[in-house]
Amino acid sequence: MGYQTPYAPTRTELSSCIQCGLCLPHCPTFRLTGKETDSPRGRLTAMTAVLDGITEIDEVFAETISFCLGCRACEPVCPSMVPYGRTLEGARAEISARQGGVPRRLRGWIMETWLGSPAIMRVITWATALVQRTGLARIAPRRVRSGLRGLRRIGWRAPSLRGRTFQPDREPVATVGLLTGCIMGPWFAEVHQASIALLVRAGYRVVVPSGQTCCGALAAHDGAAEGAARLAVRNAAAFRGVDYVVANAAGCSAHLKDYHHWAPGEALGEAWKVRDITELVADAVEDGRLPRLEGGRGMVALQHPCHLRNAQRIVTQPQVILEAAGYQTASIDPVCCGAAGFYSILRPDTSARLGTDKADEIRRSGATLVASANPGCEMQLRSHLAGEYRVLHPVELYMQALSGTTEGQV
Ligand code: SF4
Ligand code: SF4
Numbered sequence: 256m257g258y259q260t261p262y263a264p265t266r267t268e269l270s271s272c273i274q275c276g277l278c279l280p281h282c283p284t285f286r287l288t289g290k291e292t293d294s295p296r297g298r299l300t301a302m303t304a305v306l307d308g309i310t311e312i313d314e315v316f317a318e319t320i321s322f323c324l325g326c327r328a329c330e331p332v333c334p335s336m337v338p339y340g341r342t343l344e345g346a347r348a349e350i351s352a353r354q355g356g357v358p359r360r361l362r363g364w365i366m367e368t369w370l371g372s373p374a375i376m377r378v379i380t381w382a383t384a385l386v387q388r389t390g391l392a393r394i395a396p397r398r399v400r401s402g403l404r405g406l407r408r409i410g411w412r413a414p415s416l417r418g419r420t421f422q423p424d425r426e427p428v429a430t431v432g433l434l435t436g437c438i439m440g441p442w443f444a445e446v447h448q449a450s451i452a453l454l455v456r457a458g459y460r461v462v463v464p465s466g467q468t469c470c471g472a473l474a475a476h477d478g479a480a481e482g483a484a485r486l487a488v489r490n491a492a493a494f495r496g497v498d499y500v501v502a503n504a505a506g507c508s509a510h511l512k513d514y515h516h517w518a519p520g521e522a523l524g525e526a527w528k529v530r531d532i533t534e535l536v537a538d539a540v541e542d543g544r545l546p547r548l549e550g551g552r553g554m555v556a557l558q559h560p561c562h563l564r565n566a567q568r569i570v571t572q573p574q575v576i577l578e579a580a581g582y583q584t585a586s587i588d589p590v591c592c593g594a595a596g597f598y599s600i601l602r603p604d605t606s607a608r609l610g611t612d613k614a615d616e617i618r619r620s621g622a623t624l625v626a627s628a629n630p631g632c633e634m635q636l637r638s639h640l641a642g643e644y645r646v647l648h649p650v651e652l653y654m655q656a657l658s659g660t661t662e663g664q665v
Contacts, residue, residue, distance in 0.1 A: 257308050262348035262480045262516075264302045264341075271337045272299045278329035278339075283591050283609060284322055292319050295329035295339055302346050312353050320346045322605075324598055325476050326591035327565040340566060341516060344475050351478030366474035367482030370437035371489075377412060380441040384409045398603050404641075405634030406442065413444040418465035421451050427460035428544075431535070432497035434490075434511065437469035439504050443630055449654035450503045450532050457539035466493035470502065471517065472510035476596045487517035495524060503532040503648065505563035505629035506596070512567065531563065532650055533628055537572035540579040548656050552581040555652065556622035556644075558613070558636060559589040560629035573628055576649045580656035585620040587613070594635035606635070614639035626652055 258264070278295040279285050285294035292301070301319050304310040320343065327340045351359055369375045383406070386392050392403045416435055431454060439446060454461050471486035491514065494500045502508035508531035514523055539545040555577050563569045574584050593599060593609030617625055617640065625646040627633045637646045647655075 256311055257306055258345075258349050260345075260348050260352050260480060262345045264306065264345040266306065268338050268342050268345075269299055269303045269306060271335050272296065273335045274300075275334065277334060278332055281328045281332050283324055283326060283328065283593075284605075286590075287605065287608070293322055295333075295337075298323060298346075299337065299339070299342065302342055305346075305349075312349055317350050317354075320350060321601070324561075324591050324593070324595040324609075326561040326595060328561065328589070328591065330565055331568060341513070344478075344480070344516075347476070347478030348480035349478075351480070362477060363474070363479035363482050366477055366479045367469075367471075367486060370469040370473060371486055373415070373417075373440075376437060376441055380409060380413070381411055383442075384411050398600050401603065401607070401638055402599065402634065405636075405638030407445075407637075409442055410444070413441040416440065416447060416451075416463045417467070419463050421455050421461040423455050423458045423460060425458060428458040429498040430460045430462060430496075431499045431501045431530075432467075432494040433461055433463050434467060434470060434494075434500060434502040434507055435463060436502065436504055436507055437473075438630060439507070443504075443648075445651055446503050446630075446648045449648070449651045450501070452654055453536050453539070453545065453650055454501070454532075457536065457544045459535070462497060464493040464497075468493070470507040470510050472506045473596050475510060475517065484517050487514050488519075488522050490514075491518045491522045491524070491527070494527075498526075498528065499535070500527070500529045501532055501535060502529070503628070503650065505531060505560040505567070505569075506631060508532075509562035509566035531567060531569055531572075531628070533563070533569055533572040533576060536650055536653065537575040540575055545579065546657070547579045548581040550578075550581050550583070552656065553583070553624070554620070554622040555582045555584050556617045556620045556625045557584040557586050557649075558592065558617075558625060558627040558632055559586070560627060560632045561589075561591050561595075563628055564589050573626065573649045576653050577626060580649075580653040582652065582656075584626075585622045587616050587620060592632050592635045594629075594631035596631060599631075599635060607639075610635050610639040614641075617644065624652075 291297040329339050468489045471483035475483035511529040592613040593606035599606035625644050626649045633646050
């Protein structure tokens, strides 16, 4: 029967795999089970078998694809540059299209409508703040309790930045449009504040377009392809005219850089350029627009989010920022921490195993605090470190060092 949707893995993508197996030792699921079917090569073979009509999209195929973390650790090590993340999103779109039914439609609705609506996110934020301030978390299901442990202390309502513009005190070097995102605005407001303050100080004019919405990464990773495409088209229109779109969640910046798969060329325009905040801030440090502070602040365990390191190949920039803030860094194994979007809810046991390993490694590193440039990873680390460490975004640590404060949540 083959594939049915326009998002399906293509023959060109799949046939670029030369079956060399170099990716296998880097794949966390293969490392856990040792099975070929749980490796990148095995999954690409399964996708090709569906394309050729040898197998169907059945429960076995769905299980093979859903066990994948989407960490893309297989991509940087691949000599044939197989676009594995793209094929994975395509395979999940196909599975989603076949499954149908109320649960699948409900998931798609949540990914697009809930995450894309500031009004609904305000209600969710208010309810989450209530749960944090009462004993309600104790009666929540185990999967939800684990997620709640990883959250920062959430305010009842974060001030909206949408529609605002922040000017530097000199001729701007460029105009950047800040993605406020679905959860970054209400749950990680301090990261936005630090990002804007650093960008303005580095000479950027920062606009926060009011028509923007969720980037759609979670929808795309879950196979809700139509919803992800609609969100991409809305953002393409909202950010028209800026020099760069900037995001401070690695999952969002990685997905925005892949928008050419999700929005038609005419919607995106030729000028579509995206930067993760760590790229712009590290550039400004290196060319002297932002200062380097004296060292001696202590050791930070630097976690490398998969969607920063593997999807965007951003490796050194967070370290440049932390060193400019006066910290030493302890790099920890870049293997996925197990957060992986909704993976921690859908597959709590595998997620917990990876999260526990990561927490143990941080404890052994000698660091006194932790830096992560992705909200999902931050929540996973905080949850598994059980309140022993402060976990913050590198730009927050840098901004705090510049302003002489040390706030932050464990
Ligand atoms: S994305 Fe991660 S879990 Fe999935 S096949 Fe690649 S390395 Fe393995
Ligand atoms: S490294 Fe690349 S080419 Fe080799 S098996 Fe893995 S995906 Fe295929």
